[in-house]
Amino acid sequence: MAKRGYHHGNLRQALVETALKLIEEKGPTGFTLSEAAKQTGVTPAAVYRHFRGREDLIAEAARQGYTIFADLIEYAYDKEQPSALASFEATGRAYLAFARKFPGHYVAMFESGISHNHSPELAAAAARALGVLERAAADLSAHIPPDRRPPASMVSAHIWALSHGVVELFSRGSPGTKSPFAPEDLLESGIGIYLRGLGLIKPDE
Amino acid sequence: MAKRGYHHGNLRQALVETALKLIEEKGPTGFTLSEAAKQTGVTPAAVYRHFRGREDLIAEAARQGYTIFADLIEYAYDKEQPSALASFEATGRAYLAFARKFPGHYVAMFESGISHNHSPELAAAAARALGVLERAAADLSAHIPPDRRPPASMVSAHIWALSHGVVELFSRGSPGTKSPFAPEDLLESGIGIYLRGLGLIKPDE
DNA sequence: TGTACATCAGTGAACGCGCGTTCACTGATGTAC
DNA sequence: TGTACATCAGTGAACGCGCGTTCACTGATGTAC
Numbered sequence: 001m002a003k004r005g006y007h008h009g010n011l012r013q014a015l016v017e018t019a020l021k022l023i024e025e026k027g028p029t030g031f032t033l034s035e036a037a038k039q040t041g042v043t044p045a046a047v048y049r050h051f052r053g054r055e056d057l058i059a060e061a062a063r064q065g066y067t068i069f070a071d072l073i074e075y076a077y078d079k080e081q082p083s084a085l086a087s088f089e090a091t092g093r094a095y096l097a098f099a100r101k102f103p104g105h106y107v108a109m110f111e112s113g114i115s116h117n118h119s120p121e122l123a124a125a126a127a128r129a130l131g132v133l134e135r136a137a138a139d140l141s142a143h144i145p146p147d148r149r150p151p152a153s154m155v156s157a158h159i160w161a162l163s164h165g166v167v168e169l170f171s172r173g174s175p176g177t178k179s180p181f182a183p184e185d186l187l188e189s190g191i192g193i194y195l196r197g198l199g200l201i202k203p204d205e
Numbered sequence: 206m207a208k209r210g211y212h213h214g215n216l217r218q219a220l221v222e223t224a225l226k227l228i229e230e231k232g233p234t235g236f237t238l239s240e241a242a243k244q245t246g247v248t249p250a251a252v253y254r255h256f257r258g259r260e261d262l263i264a265e266a267a268r269q270g271y272t273i274f275a276d277l278i279e280y281a282y283d284k285e286q287p288s289a290l291a292s293f294e295a296t297g298r299a300y301l302a303f304a305r306k307f308p309g310h311y312v313a314m315f316e317s318g319i320s321h322n323h324s325p326e327l328a329a330a331a332a333r334a335l336g337v338l339e340r341a342a343a344d345l346s347a348h349i350p351p352d353r354r355p356p357a358s359m360v361s362a363h364i365w366a367l368s369h370g371v372v373e374l375f376s377r378g379s380p381g382t383k384s385p386f387a388p389e390d391l392l393e394s395g396i397g398i399y400l401r402g403l404g405l406i407k408p409d410e
Numbered sequence: 411t412g413t414a415c416a417t418c419a420g421t422g423a424a425c426g427c428g429c430g431t432t433c434a435c436t437g438a439t440g441t442a443c
Numbered sequence: 444t445g446t447a448c449a450t451c452a453g454t455g456a457a458c459g460c461g462c463g464t465t466c467a468c469t470g471a472t473g474t475a476c
Contacts, residue, residue, distance in 0.1 A: 042454090153386075157396040158398070197403075247419095418470105418471100421468075423466090429457085431457105436453090443447090
């Protein structure tokens with residue numbers, strides 16, 4: 001119990017965490033400033049000591065999400081170095097692991113409608129995360145003969161889109177979409193086929 | 206001007222169309238029953254003559270979306286028969302074309318949080334659309350040697366996820382995500398690489 | 411063709427609600443002497 | 444160590460707003476005779 005400082009101790013972070021919990025439970029729409037304040041045990045007005053308003057609170061949640069996300073995929077990437085292929089695959093797995101483990105952050109980042117340009121801090125955190133993805137793709141592309149090598153940013157866009165699609169359609173219980181496959185298997189097999197298509201995995205497994 | 210019938214003529218459909226316009230402009234959150242009614246030139250209470258409430262109106266918009274969607278991809282699929290490969294690729298292109306041409310429907314279907322089980326009609330329309338995707342994938346799978354053939358439903362899930370991811374991340378102006386590639390090119394190149402990975406396109410283009 | 415009646419799409423007023431935000435304030439905490 | 448003061452995190456009441464939904468109604472349309 002870090003109840004030092006002024007009255008609450010660390011209301012700012014407590015609010016972010018309540019917001020994440022609410023976003024996770026009810027989606028970005030279901031989240032309200034008032035309820036976040038109430039569940040943190042504080043008056044709605046207290047929020048304004050720490051955030052400019054509702055949007056600002058969501059943006060901070062998203063920023064923290066991008067930071068965790070970047071750390072995770074960077075770690076996954078580094079751990080498998082110097083193999084470009086293993087690093088790339090680990091990055092994909094880390095993407096899904098993040099979405100599963102930090103659903104509130106994920107929604108705040110991608111479904112809350114918040115713009116990356118809400119604040120310089122958010123933009124920077126997002127840019128760092130995307131930078132890791134692009135680096136992994138660039139490493140990988142270097143192993144493809146230049147004449148049949150797609151741009152690295154295209155490869156990273158493909159994988160990002162595939163990952164995001166798997167999360168949105170099959171990972172969250174979203175609309176009513178069921179698949180007989182676990183999201184992890186779906187993503188892994190999809191990336192496998194894709195890498196084979198790039199000529200980075202031999203045709204015979 | 207089909208102003209026959211009672212007072213308005215066809216208020217039910219007019220409300221659906223206003224709702225779609227609002228959803229397209231402001232997202233599923235920005236849409237309100239009251240504003241849809243007002244913009245249709247009618248009292249909010251009038252909506253309840255035709256829909257059980259707000260959710261029911263969105264569900265009808267989604268249902269119409271799935272119907273259009275199914276028609277479009279079915280047509281694209283049929284047109285390229287009997288080539289399984291061409292049919293499959295046309296289906297992917299039709300997916301993106303639908304998302305671009307009917308953004309309101311797309312959002313109502315995939316981002317409104319509406320469940321496919323809201324009504325039997327919605328469930329049926331959605332099932333038909335997904336059926337076309339699965340059929341295209343099954344046709345295609347038949348051309349792969351059985352011992353290295355992934356399940357058709359997995360192939361269709363991959364393509365659906367990739368398509369959805371491209372739409373969400375790169376097609377709508379969403380968070381701040383920019384890509385140097387047009388969504389169409391991104392999807393087409395992604396599917397191309399994927400099909401090559403399945404051994405359905407020769408390695409040398 | 412004309413009249414009396416039934417139907418029912420849309421009205422208008424009202425409701426209770428929770429929202430985001432503001433404001434002057436209070437009182438616990440930290441600090442200077 | 445003790446006291447006087449400054450700071451500022453959080454309070455509590457209030458605001459205006461638009462929401463979704465309800466209700467008894469009205470009056471245009473369709474229909475039976």
